[in-house]
Structures are given as structure tokens and as C-alpha cells.
Amino acid sequence: MTETPTLRVLTIDDSRTMQSMLRNALEGAGYEVIQGNDGVEGIDVLEAATPPPAVIITDINMPRLDGFGVIEAVRKMDRFRHLPVIVLTTESDQEKKARARAAGATGWIIKPFNSDSLVSAIRRVTQ
Amino acid sequence: MDEILEIFFQECDEQLQELETGLAALAADRAEDDTVNAVFRAVHSIKGGAASFGLQNLVRFSHVYENSLDGVRSDRIQPTKEIIAVFLKSMDVLSDLVVEARGGASVDAQRVDESLTELKVVSGEAPAATSSPAASFDPAESEAEAFSPVPFEFEPVAFDFGDDFAEPASARKIVTFHPHDAMYGCGDDARNILVALTALAHDKGDTAQVECLTEALPAFHDLLPASSYLTWRVALPDSVAESEIRDAFDWVVDSCDFTLESDRAVTETTNSDASDEADAFFDAPASISEDTIQAMVAQSAGQALSRGASLPTTDRRLTAEAFLDDLAPPATIQRDEEPIALTGATVARKAEAASIRVDLSRVDDLMDLVGELVIAQAAVQSLCQKAGTSGHHELMQGIEGMQTLTRDIQDAVMSVRAQPVRSVFQRMQRVVREASSMTQKAVKLVLEGEDTEVDRTLIEKLAAPLTHMLRNAVDHGIEKTEDRIAAGKSPEGCITLSAEHRSGRILITIKDDGAGVNHKRVFETAVKRGIIAPDATLSEDEINNLIFTPGFSTASEVSDLSGRGVGMDVVKQAIMSLGGRIVISSVAGKGSTFSLSLPLTLAILDGMLISADETTMVIPISAVSEAIIVSQSDVYSLPDGTRIISKRGECIPLLPLGVTLGLAGARVRDTLEGAVVLVVENESGSRAALIVDEICGQMQVVIKSMERNYRHIFGVSAATILGDGSVALILDVSALIAAALSQTENKAALGVSELVN
Numbered sequence: 001m002t003e004t005p006t007l008r009v010l011t012i013d014d015s016r017t018m019q020s021m022l023r024n025a026l027e028g029a030g031y032e033v034i035q036g037n038d039g040v041e042g043i044d045v046l047e048a049a050t051p052p053p054a055v056i057i058t059d060i061n062m063p064r065l066d067g068f069g070v071i072e073a074v075r076k077m078d079r080f081r082h083l084p085v086i087v088l089t090t091e092s093d094q095e096k097k098a099r100a101r102a103a104g105a106t107g108w109i110i111k112p113f114n115s116d117s118l119v120s121a122i123r124r125v126t127q
Numbered sequence: 128m129d130e131i132l133e134i135f136f137q138e139c140d141e142q143l144q145e146l147e148t149g150l151a152a153l154a155a156d157r158a159e160d161d162t163v164n165a166v167f168r169a170v171h172s173i174k175g176g177a178a179s180f181g182l183q184n185l186v187r188f189s190h191v192y193e194n195s196l197d198g199v200r201s202d203r204i205q206p207t208k209e210i211i212a213v214f215l216k217s218m219d220v221l222s223d224l225v226v227e228a229r230g231g232a233s234v235d236a237q238r239v240d241e242s243l244t245e246l247k248v249v250s251g252e253a254p255a256a257t258s259s260p261a262a263s264f265d266p267a268e269s270e271a272e273a274f275s276p277v278p279f280e281f282e283p284v285a286f287d288f289g290d291d292f293a294e295p296a297s298a299r300k301i302v303t304f305h306p307h308d309a310m311y312g313c314g315d316d317a318r319n320i321l322v323a324l325t326a327l328a329h330d331k332g333d334t335a336q337v338e339c340l341t342e343a344l345p346a347f348h349d350l351l352p353a354s355s356y357l358t359w360r361v362a363l364p365d366s367v368a369e370s371e372i373r374d375a376f377d378w379v380v381d382s383c384d385f386t387l388e389s390d391r392a393v394t395e396t397t398n399s400d401a402s403d404e405a406d407a408f409f410d411a412p413a414s415i416s417e418d419t420i421q422a423m424v425a426q427s428a429g430q431a432l433s434r435g436a437s438l439p440t441t442d443r444r445l446t447a448e449a450f451l452d453d454l455a456p457p458a459t460i461q462r463d464e465e466p467i468a469l470t471g472a473t474v475a476r477k478a479e480a481a482s483i484r485v486d487l488s489r490v491d492d493l494m495d496l497v498g499e500l501v502i503a504q505a506a507v508q509s510l511c512q513k514a515g516t517s518g519h520h521e522l523m524q525g526i527e528g529m530q531t532l533t534r535d536i537q538d539a540v541m542s543v544r545a546q547p548v549r550s551v552f553q554r555m556q557r558v559v560r561e562a563s564s565m566t567q568k569a570v571k572l573v574l575e576g577e578d579t580e581v582d583r584t585l586i587e588k589l590a591a592p593l594t595h596m597l598r599n600a601v602d603h604g605i606e607k608t609e610d611r612i613a614a615g616k617s618p619e620g621c622i623t624l625s626a627e628h629r630s631g632r633i634l635i636t637i638k639d640d641g642a643g644v645n646h647k648r649v650f651e652t653a654v655k656r657g658i659i660a661p662d663a664t665l666s667e668d669e670i671n672n673l674i675f676t677p678g679f680s681t682a683s684e685v686s687d688l689s690g691r692g693v694g695m696d697v698v699k700q701a702i703m704s705l706g707g708r709i710v711i712s713s714v715a716g717k718g719s720t721f722s723l724s725l726p727l728t729l730a731i732l733d734g735m736l737i738s739a740d741e742t743t744m745v746i747p748i749s750a751v752s753e754a755i756i757v758s759q760s761d762v763y764s765l766p767d768g769t770r771i772i773s774k775r776g777e778c779i780p781l782l783p784l785g786v787t788l789g790l791a792g793a794r795v796r797d798t799l800e801g802a803v804v805l806v807v808e809n810e811s812g813s814r815a816a817l818i819v820d821e822i823c824g825q826m827q828v829v830i831k832s833m834e835r836n837y838r839h840i841f842g843v844s845a846a847t848i849l850g851d852g853s854v855a856l857i858l859d860v861s862a863l864i865a866a867a868l869s870q871t872e873n874k875a876a877l878g879v880s881e882l883v884n
Contacts, residue, residue: 015176106314
């Protein structure tokens with residue numbers, strides 16, 4: 001498998017702990033990380049990002065705009081209609097997954113994650 | 128990782144506060160739409176972080192807590208008063224578990240289990256406890272069912288039994304899948320699955336063969352670009368485990384038809400040996416007609432174009448690799464898009480409008496610099512005056528303008544450091560909750576003016592005295608429930624904790640609606656403790672203030688809470704050491720009110736500028752109780768030469784300031800007629816009279832630590848820089864009083880009263 005070029009990953013999470021862990025893991029794997037601290041900010045960052053991210057990783061429970069809202073918003077944007085969005089959630093229950101899926105999530109990562117699982121999930125949609 | 132853990136704990140504190148705020152709003156019935164969500168999110172975030180760090184106790188508890196809150200969030204559960212009480216109690220446990228995780232005291236397991244049971248009753252996971260909760264509840268067992276974090280594993284599990292155990296290379300696993308339109312709508316692509324599957328084969332040192340089935344492909348003019356027509360068949364080496372293959376489809380089980388079979392049937396039809404078979408698969412697409420490829424390409428292009436890919440070449444040998452290589456990774460393409468400068472600017476502005484986190488030391492540095500600026504500004508002013516520029520109207524105007532600006536900057540920096548008292552006030556809810564459950568009294572705490580801002584250094588120091596005072600209020604202030612009912616009051620006691628700004632200081636009041644100070648009992652106790660004489664006549668106010676005397680306690684039984692008799696005098700000392708004052712007022716049967724007046728900051732001090740033996744010094748104004756012009760007839764000398772002054776029947780030791788501090792050229796004056804003395808008082812009410820030459824004025828001074836810059840000096844607490852650039856020492860009043868007392872201690876006891884009378 002060839003080494004991926006420096007890809008940008010947009011992480012959207014209101015928890016600084018989670019954001020730090022994501023940044024740690026992703027930068028360690030050679031990705032560039034841009035962050036949004038809630039859904040609204042995430043969408044703003046996405047619109048402004050140059051170059052745009054190759055994938056979005058978003059939390060579900062967030063103030064202002066939750067993860068479902070983020071996915072729906074992304075799917076409505078012409079430029080990002082097909083951008084992979086991976087939801088990050090502690091809930092392993094089907095209900096959350098199904099809702100995220102219906103909103104247009106590409107996949108999910110269950111917290112707590114390890115960096116290997118995170119990176120392979122990103123590779124799954126960016127190679 | 129340690130850094131992140133630290134962030135996590137910081138965040139826990141914030142979340143706990145959020146939780147407290149939210150629950151308080153729920154309890155007070157002023158919850159807004161998002162309140163329940165915010166409360167839920169707080170616990171949820173703690174759980175998420177805790178799980179990442181393997182903090183099992185925290186995960187276990189927050190999970191159950193979260194479930195109960197989820198019930199409220201989804202309107203399954205009505206948050207009754209009882210339920211909110213359970214939530215509040217659980218919040219305290221959660222907060223203690225965070226402390227425990229941080230390496231603090233471990234939490235009593237029984238307390239945790241008790242809260243867990245209550246939470247489960249709320250969420251309906253456990254039956255309402257009619258008998259002993261322990262009997263029907265096994266936390267370990269129900270936990271295991273309730274929550275098992277499943278780490279996402281995408282990477283194949285490395286089951287490698289070696290070649291000896293592997294099935295013959297001939298056996299293949301055939302995966303057939305057909306993505307639905309929906310899969311493309313979710314930002315996914317058949318390509319991603321193909322990559323994942325071929326990677327599985329590569330991991331086993333083998334290759335995968337991909338075949339594209341195009342039967343469903345309509346004629347070109349009927350083709351809808353966004354629809355999915357193709358079915359893919361992938362042959363993988365048998366060493367690839369079924370679970371690995373299923374994992375590759377984990378995200379698309381609902382949006383992709385997928386079958387997995389062994390290749391027996393295929394082997395039969397091709398009827399060839401292993402290597403040939405592989406080749407056959409590899410070459411399979413070559414047999415597809417050129418038209419089909421065109422159509423296939425068109426479809427792929429349709430899907431690919433929609434995400435910005437270029438057209439694949441129409442190579443006749445369409446192998447998996449070639450096909451995949453043609454589809455450039457989406458990221459590379461999206462990179463080419465034009466920057467949208469305008470939106471970028473909008474985002475930047477939004478981010479600024481929110482908030483930033485700044486290291487506290489930077490703000491402190493800024494504060495220091497502003498202090499220097501104030502000094503420099505004053506220096507310029509005094510230089511100008513010296514140079515006789517008072518006639519230069521414009522110059523003076525300029526200086527005045529600068530002075531105003533400097534003061535504004537000082538205020539602005541102060542406001543950066545300022546924080547609402549909310550954080551410490553809200554912690555008091557718990558204090559009162561615990562105290563009321565311990566004393567079996569129903570007490571509610573009402574907070575007012577939580578948004579009042581004070582310097583953060585002060586906020587941290589408020590917690591201890593406030594805790595003590597509130598416990599006291601519950602323990603001693605509020606009557607027992609039956610007494611309240613007998614007195615015609617509401618059975619639930621009410622304590623109001625409020626904060627407000629008043630003339631450059633913060634005023635904090637703690638008001639209870641209890642019985643008020645029992646003057647008779649306080650008086651009797653004071654006599655018993657030898658604090659006052661049995662025949663003393665004291666005003667009500669003086670009696671009230673007796674409770675601040677060291678060693679005074681009226682509680683007939685020493686309670687767990689506030690007993691041991693170290694009560695209010697310790698509080699008073701703490702408040703005074705912050706440059707504050709404390710006053711009590713009380714109405715029998717109606718309750719007591721404690722008023723605390725504190726400076727807004729510990730970085731700036733209201734000082735009285737004095738001079739003694741040609742040295743200018745600063746005395747904290749809060750310590751000065753009065754200034755007197757001495758009349759020689761009030762001064763008495765003790766046999767060893769030390770002197771005392773009598774003021775309103777009280778003897779105060781006189782301290783020649785210059786001599787005490789050992790200033791050069793200082794000498795004791797023969798007569799004190801007309802001399803200026805300042806009566807200063809320490810935290811415990813002891814006094815001394817400092818003999819000074821002159822009172823020069825009153826000003827705000829920026830406190831500079833002596834110990835950090837030089838070393839500790841007797842009688843000096845800190846230093847400051849005056850307008851003319853000179854350094855002035857800020858006097859340590861407590862130390863001076865202690866010196867004066869030790870000087871006169873024994874002698875005063877000897878015959879002072881005789882001298883006076």
C-alpha cells in the first residue's frame with residue numbers, strides 16, 4: 001500500500017479532550033488536522049478550508065448543531081455532497097448509527113478508539 | 128498523553144459545573160430548551176473521555192447516569208423534585224469519582240452503588256427499591272450487560288496459522304456486492320470497498336481478482352449518472368478470514384447487497400488448477416466487450432465525476448488495480464479548488480467572537496506591565512510638575528489624557544482576570560446539600576448575583592471561608608424542622624448567598640431565615656469561656672461579634688459539621704487576610720446576616736501613604752481603624768520605657784514605627800504631644816498604635832512581592848513603586864502588632880488598669 005499524501009482531516013467535537021486525542025493520533029499518522037469545536041464551527045471551518053479536508057470526523061452530541069445536523073448540512077453542499085463523514089460516538093447502539101446513516105454518514109468509529117482503528121477508518125475512505 | 132489527561136480533568140471540572148448549572152435550572156423550574164441536552168452532554172463527555180483513559184469507575188458511573196438523563200432528554204421521564212435530587216446526589220458522587228481518578232481520595236463504594244441503584248430506578252433499569260437495594264442489585268453484573276465499549280477494529284486481526292495450516296491456495300472466497308444508490312449518497316464508493324478487500328488479499332501476500340458484472344447496466348441514453356448499476360465480484364484467497372471481509376462491509380450493511388461464498392461452484396465451472404484459476408479471474412474483465420466497458424466507464428465516471436474525479440482511460444484490460452488507479456483520490460482533486468477568501472474571513476471573525484484560552488501567567492504578566500505603566504505614567508507627571516511645566520496647558524492636557532487611558536487599560540486588564548463568582552457559589556450548593564442531609568434539616572440555598580465578577584485569585588480563596596460559613600448557617604443558624612413549624616415558619620430553611628459590587632469592593636452576604644443569634648446563650652458562653660466579665664454590659668452588636676472571638680462555640684454538642692470551636696474566628700482571619708471585613712447582624716427569630724466586604728483584587732491594594740523618619744511607606748487601609756493626634760496626657764510609660772496610649776478606656780501599645788523597623792536615623796521621641804498615630808488592627812482584633820511623622824495620602828498601589836524579588840523582611844509584606852519611581856514598602860500589620868504585643872504583653876497585664884484608672 002502506498003503512503004498517503006498529507007491529507008487534511010476535519011475533526012468536529014466539543015470536547016477538548018477528544019480533540020486533543022484525535023489531533024495526537026492523526027498527526028502521528030501524518031495527517032493534517034483542522035478542528036471545529038461544535039457543529040456550527042465545523043461547517044464554517046469546512047467552508048473556509050483551503051485545501052478542503054479529505055474526510056470529516058464528527059462527534060454526535062454537541063451544542064448548537066449536533067453530528068446529525070453536520071452530516072445533513074455537508075450532504076446539502078454541492079462541493080461536499082460526497083465527502084466522507086465518519087461519526088465518532090460512544091454509543092454502540094444501532095439507533096444512533098442508523099440515524100447517522102440515514103443522515104448520510106459514511107461510517108462510524110466507536111469511542112474509545114485507538115489510533116490504529118482511527119487511521120484504518122480514514123484509510124478506508126480516502127485511499 | 129499526560130497533557131491530554133490534564134485537559135480531560137480540566138474539562139471534567141467545566142462539565143461538572145455545567146451539570147450543576149443545568150440541574151439547578153431544572154430544580155428551579157427555569158430550564159430552557161437546551162438545558163436537559165447540556166446536562167446530558169456534560170455527563171456524556173465525561174464518560175467519553177474517561178473511557179479513552181480507561182478510568183473504569185468513572186465510565187461505569189457516568190454511563191448509568193447518562194442513561195437516566197437520556198430518559199429525561201427523550202421525555203420518557205418527568206424530572207420530578209425527587210428525581211432531580213437523585214441527579215444532584217449523583218453529581219456529587221461523579222465529582223468525587225473525578226477527584227478519585229485524579230489521584231485523590233477514593234470514593235466509598237457503597238455510596239457509589241447506592242447512587243447507581245437510585246439512577247437505575249429513575250431510568251427504569253432497576254425496580255423501585257422496596258426492600259434493601261443491595262439484595263436486588265449486583266452492580267458488576269448489570270453493568271456488564273449495560274455497557275461494553277466495543278473498540279472499532281477495522282484492521283484485520285492477525286490470525287496467521289502459517290502455510291502448514293492454511294487451506295490450499297486454490298480455495299478462494301468469493302465476495303459479491305452491489306452498492307445501493309444510498310451508499311454513494313453517504314460519501315462512500317464501491318472503490319473504497321474494493322481497496323479494502325484487495326488490501327486484505329495483499330496482507331496475506333496474495334492478490335484479489337475483481338470482476339465487474341454489468342448485466343444491470345441499461346443502454347447509455349437510459350443511464351442515470353447518480354444510480355448504481357454495477358455489481359462487483361471479488362475473489363480473495365481463502366486465508367482471508369470471513370470476519371475480516373464482513374468488517375470491510377461493516378459500514379455498508381444497510382446500503383449494499385453483499386454475499387460471501389466459497390468458490391466451489393466457480394472451481395467446478397472453470398475446472399482449472401489453482402494458478403490458472405487465479406489468472407482466469409484476473410483476465411476475466413478482458414472478455415467484456417468494448418461497449419460494456421464504455422458504459423461501465425460512463426457510469427463510474429458519472430459517480431466519480433460527481434466527486435470530482437477525472438475520466439478513467441478505456442483500457443481493455445480492466446483490472447482492479449488499473450481501474451482504481453484511474454480514479455484519482457478525491458482529496459487530491461479537491462485540493463485544486465479555488466480558495467474562497469471571503470468565507471475564510473468570516474470564519475476567522477466568528478472564531479474571534481467566541482473565546483480563546485490564554486495561559487494565566489500571560490495575563491498576570493500583562494497585569495504586571497500595566498502596573499509598571501501606571502507607575503511610569505505617574506513618574507512622567509511628577510517630572511513635568513517638577514520641571515515647572517504647569518503653564519503648558521497642552522502638555523498638561525496630554526498627560527491627563529494619558530492618565531485616563533492608563534486607568535482604562537488597568538480596568539480592562541483587571542476585567543480579563545475577573546471571573547464571575549458563579550463557580551465558587553455553585554460549589555456551595557453541594558456544601559449546603561451535604562450539611563442539610565447530615566443535620567436532617569431541610570435547607571435550600573438561593574444564589575443571587577452569581578455573575579458578579581472578582582479577580583480570579585480572590586475567587587479561589589473565597590471557597591474555604593464560604594464553606595465554613597454556610598455549614599455554620601445550616602448547623603447553627605437554621606432551626607430544627609419541628610422548631611420551625613412551631614415558630615410558624617416554613618419547614619424548609621432558606622439561606623441566601625448573594626454578591627454585588629459596592630464602591631469598588633465586592634459585598635458578599637450570607638443570610639439565613641433561622642432563629643438569629645441567641646444573645647443570652649452567646650453572652651453566657653462568652654462568660655464561661657472567660658472572654659468577657661460576668662458583669663460586662665454589651666450592646667447587641669457587641670454580643671453578635673463575640674462569635675468571632677477565638678475559641679468561641681455555642682453548639683452544645685460538637686457536631687461533625689462545624690463543631691470543634693474553630694468556627695467564625697478562623698473565617699474572620701481568612702477574610703481579613705484577604706483585605707476584607709466581616710460584619711454580622713441578627714434579628715431574633717428572623718435570622719442572621721453575615722456581610723463580607725472584600726477588595727476586587729489581590730494585585731492592587733488600597734493603601735495609606737505615610738512617612739516615618741523620612742521614609743515613605745504604605746499601610747493597607749483595611750487594617751487602619753483610626754488616626755489620632757496624640758495628647759501627651761493619654762500616654763503612659765511602663766517601667767521599661769515602652770509606652771501605651773489610652774483611648775476610650777482601652778490601652779493600646781505604642782510602636783515607634785521607624786525604630787521598630789530599624790530605619791537609619793530613627794530615634795524615640797521624648798514627647799508625643801501632637802504626634803500622629805495610626806491605630807491598626809489585625810485579623811484577630813488585636814491593636815497597636817503606630818507612631819508616624821505624617822499621613823501623606825491615600826492611593827491604590829500595585830503589589831510587588833518582596834520575597835520573590837529579594838527576601839522576607841520583618842514588618843514588611845510587599846513593596847510597591849510610587850509615582851516618582853521610588854520604592855515604598857507595604858507594612859505587614861500583623862507582624863507589627865505581634866511585636867508590639869510581645870513588647871508589652873506582661874507589663875500590660877501587670878498594672879495597666881491601675882495606670883488608666
